[in-house]
Amino acid sequence: MATIPITTRGAEKLKAELQRLKTVERPAIIQAIAEARAQGDLSENAEYEAAKDEQGFIEGRIIEVEGKLSAAQIIDPTSLDAGGRIVFGATVDLEDEDSGTKVTYQIVGEDEADLKFGLINVSSPIARALIGKEEGDVAVVQAPGGVRRYEIVGVKYI
Numbered sequence: 001m002a003t004i005p006i007t008t009r010g011a012e013k014l015k016a017e018l019q020r021l022k023t024v025e026r027p028a029i030i031q032a033i034a035e036a037r038a039q040g041d042l043s044e045n046a047e048y049e050a051a052k053d054e055q056g057f058i059e060g061r062i063i064e065v066e067g068k069l070s071a072a073q074i075i076d077p078t079s080l081d082a083g084g085r086i087v088f089g090a091t092v093d094l095e096d097e098d099s100g101t102k103v104t105y106q107i108v109g110e111d112e113a114d115l116k117f118g119l120i121n122v123s124s125p126i127a128r129a130l131i132g133k134e135e136g137d138v139a140v141v142q143a144p145g146g147v148r149r150y151e152i153v154g155v156k157y158i
Contacts, residue, residue, distance in 0.1 A: 003073040005088050005122060010112035011074045018065045021058055029055045068111065077106070080157040086130045088122050093154035094130075097138070102153070107131070126150075 006014070029051055036048035077089030086092055091106040105120045107130065113121035120127050129139040135155050141148045 002071065004068060004071050004109060005075055006068075006072045006109040007089055007106075007112060008074055008076045010109050011069065011072055014065055014069055014072075014111065018062065018069065021062050021065070025058050026055075026062070029058055072109075077157045082157070084134050084155055086133050086152070086155055088131075089157065091156045091158050092130055092152060093156075094139070094150040095153050097149040097151055105130075 032051040033048065033055060036042075036045055036051050039045055039047070042048050075089050077091070080087060080089055082090065086107070088107055088109075091104060093102065093104050095102050103118070105118050105126070107122050107127045108119045110121050110123065113119050113124070122128075122131075125143065126139070126141045129141045130150075130152070133139055133152055135152050137152050139150045139152060141150065
């Protein structure tokens with residue numbers, strides 16, 4: 001299995017989710033199944049069926065998170081020394097050349113990406129256009145709305 005890049009923050013979030021699934025949600029659903037089973041006939045017991053479906057979802061998510069963590073290559077952005085180049089984990093300040101709008105993005109793994117918080121997936125078009133560039137360079141991004149040009153104003157490893 002190929003390694004999946006993830007920041008230390010992203011790995012901690014996955015570990016916390018796994019802990020919650022195993023210690024809170026799994027025991028709660030086991031209890032719900034036991035209560036539904038105690039009600040008698042299982043063939044027409046909607047609570048039992050719903051609880052079993054939920055158990056399947058939880059167990060599937062546990063397997064998925066464990067798999068992601070086992071394949072994760074954890075990268076601490078604060079320990080990077082890329083000489084000002086944009087790499088995975090870097091935080092980048094950009095200015096749109098057309099509108100002058102300034103944005104800040106951090107390049108993160110797939111599971112961490114959340115545009116509302118400025119976290120972009122390493123495989124997204126904008127991240128692919130930024131990787132390897134330095135402050136002062138211009139990144140040309142093929143966006144759904146057309147070609148966008150961003151000047152790289154700053155690169156930080158935080």
